Amino acid sequence: MILRSTLDTGAAAYAGNRGALLEKLAALDAEHAKALGGGGPKYVKRHHDRGKLLPRERIELLVDRDSPLLELSALAAYGTDYPVGASVVTAIGVVENTECMIIANDPTVRGGASNPYTLRKTLRAMDIARENRLPLVNLVESGGADLQSQKDIFIPGGRLFRDLTRLSAAGVPTVTLVFGNSTAGGAYVPGMSDHVVMIKERSQVFLAGPPLVKMATGEDADEESLGGAAMHARVSGLADYLADDEVQAIGMGRRIVASLRWRKLGAAPSPDAAEPLFDAEELLGIVPPDLRTPFDPREVIARVVDGSRFDEFKPEYGASLATGWASVHGFPVGILANARGVLFSAESQKAAQFIQLANQTRTPLLFLHNTTGYMVGKDYEQGGIIKHGAMMINAVSNSTVPHISVLIGASYGAGHYGMCGRAYDPRFLFAWPSAKSAVMGGAQLAGVLSIVSRQSAAAAGRPYDEDTDQVVRTMVENQIEAESLPMVLSGLGYDDGVIDPRDTRTVLGLCLSAVQSAPDPGPGPYGVFRM
Known part of the structure; x- marks a missing residue:
């Protein structure tokens, strides 16, 4: 009716x-x-001055013009010591008439390094891609894990690479466009993706940068020979496509998605x-x-x-x-x-x-x-x-x-x-x-704690402090209200x-x-x- x-x-x-x-x-x-706002005006300007696009600008070029975009988990890390948004953008967007899950690092926030909330947000996006059979497009520019919080990232972070391979095994395509650094664990994102695009003199993918290589092996190596886009396109074979700039890389990404000939399996x-x-x-x-x-x-x-x-x-x-x-x-x-x-x-x-x-x-x-x-x-x-x-x-x-x-x-x-x-x-x-x-509601929870405390005092034969009870009830009620x-x-x-x-x-x-x-x-x- x-x-x-x-x-x-x-x-x-x-x-x-x-x-x-x-x-x-x-x-x-x-x-x-x-x-x-990402990392703030200073770092946004520095990024633009280097001729680079912001993550949402990259997404805007990637998706079909005037198509709907559903950004997810925009408030990740709110109320924590980490920046709101968790230094990554996740969204469902339409690329060449295909709904895709898009994950884009924000390099204006600590170089795109991943903190614990970056990981949570990224893993949630990958879950959505798997559950709903959405091709995954990674727009990568990240220095890897934020080392100051490595203890909260290292162990659960391995699931990121496991899930990439499981998406591919399930027949869900994974595409990675590398716009800058993809270092350490981040190197496995393109390494475990079905399709990889890199940009000349921009993309750098290596397990260890020159300083760590020097410390570990004593070898002197420059960034380009160690992990530059041209090297990966011509020598290692990690790059499937080599772009001249960001716009061309995004265009290549769109053509890769078009070549998937993806179709929905559900009802129209x-x-x-x-x-x-x-x-x-x-x-x-x-x-x-x-x-x-x-x-x-x-x-x-x-x-x-x-x-x-x-x-x-x-x-x-x-x-x-x-x-x-x-x-x-x-x-x-x-x-x-x-x-x-x-x-x-x-x-x-x-x-x-x-x-x-x-x-x-x-x-x-x-x-x-x-x-x-x-x-x-x-x-x-x-x-x-x-x-x-x-x-x-x-x-x-x-x-x-x-x-x-x-x-x-x-x-x-x-x-x-x-x-x-x-x-x-x-x-x-x-x-x-x-x-x-x-x-439960804050008032109910505070009341329950008050009743239990009264019963405990009565059982022990102690007088009950009403003033303290009121203070505790107010504190608990305010805490629950804030946390809910x-x-x-x-x-x-x-x-x-x-x-x-x-x-x-x-x-x-x-x-x-x-x-x-x-x-x-x-x-x-x-x-x-x-x-």
């Missing part, structure tokens, strides 16, 4: 919600600007997808800043799905979870959206059945999070909330259709798991600036980006298109259990 909206855009509550979200978007934009979208009936701008006023205040997720769905059409499944049963069928940019989806936060037994059983139905029809699933978790209390425990919640989590865990999650409000406790949080391997996971995610914010979680790599709510439909369309590159893995181990 076509959804009807009851959103009052003239109400004070709507204006308050919108104002609060716009403030969060302004803070988000400020952090994105830091990522775009419906060509007649209709726009939603309601303005995406109104998404800014739906979610209250206080997530304890309920809101109807159907208002979000009506502004995201094709034609605002949502065929709801079991609308009268388990009303705290809305489930139903829709399409986004012509791609069919099954949607699970938390309506009133708490998941009861009925909602859990309804979700499990719906997920199994989606697997029967091979329909991707979209999870819209706003949950405080599964209901607790004597009556609910006796009524089987554990086993019913386990049904939902089991269904999510064993579902084989693509999952996409968007955190729009709260995402607490095991409800985060049941709604396909990061640990349950959704193909993509994004958050709105309004979202929060933690074991979307930019903090995005900085740690727990999502693929914090997005403007108005971009949700576009982001989902790009993700649904990307997942169709991979073959259908087939149904899971179960049929449909009537709950």
Whole structure:
């Protein structure tokens, strides 16, 4: 059916919600600007003065003109000692009509050296390439590992090279364009790629530079004879193509992708997808800043799905979870959206059945999070909330259709798991600036600690210090509040980006298109259990 909206855009509550979200978007934009700024004006100017392009400029030349680009994990390393963006750009872009995963080092940030968050971001991009069968294009200019943080990089960093070879073994092409240094471990990126382009008098690929060679062997060697592009094209054979400059190298990269003759193995979208009936701008006023205040997720769905059409499944049963069928940019989806936060037994059983139905029809699933978790209390425990919640989590865990999650409000406790949080391997996971995610809300967690401390004092026969209790509760509540914010979680790599709510439909369309590159893995181990 076509959804009807009851959103009052003239109400004070709507204006308050919108104002609060716009403030969060302004803070988000400020952090994105830091990522775009790379190493800062001084190092950007130095890079340009050397006649070199910035990573996003290279990407802009690589992708098809006026094609969509989905940048991922832009806030990686936010809240850490490392620069926002983690000195690498990752994105899904269209190259010669082929959706590709693009990974571009930012040499304006410590010469493109990799820190622990660079590694996390890069490995996540490679996971996305593997899961969705996206050709991988590396735009390399990196001095290798940041030696000051080598203890956090060396051991897990080996997975980077393993994953490159496994992509190739799975038939997913890997292409590397080398724009400058690709040193030490970084030398294995072109070494393990299917196709390699280097640039005369620019690219330098070696396991050890002249100083280390001198220290290790006593040999004197200049950079060009040791690892220059001409040497690798004419002597070692590491370079497959030799370009005169960056623009020509990028053109060669585009031609390599064109020569792949890549085709998607999934279903094509419906060509007649209709726009939603309601303005995406109104998404800014739906979610209250206080997530304890309920809101109807159907208002979000009506502004995201094709034609605002949502065929709801079991609308009268388990009303705290809305489930139903829709399409986004012509791609069919099954949607699970938390309506009133708490998941009861009925909602859990309804979700499990719906997920199994989606697997029967091979329909991707979209999870819209706003949950405080599964209901607790004597009556609910006796009524089987554990086993019913386990049904939902089991269904999510064993579902084989693509999952996409968007955190729009709260995402607490095991409800985060049941709604396909990061640990349950959704193909993509994004958050709105309004979202929060933690074991539980800060007030609840602080209250639990207070109750435990009171009980401990009573058992020991000690008087309880109320003033200290209040101080501790405030500190804990503030800590949990800070740690549950979307930019903090995005900085740690727990999502693929914090997005403007108005971009949700576009982001989902790009993700649904990307997942169709991979073959259908087939149904899971179960049929449909009537709950």
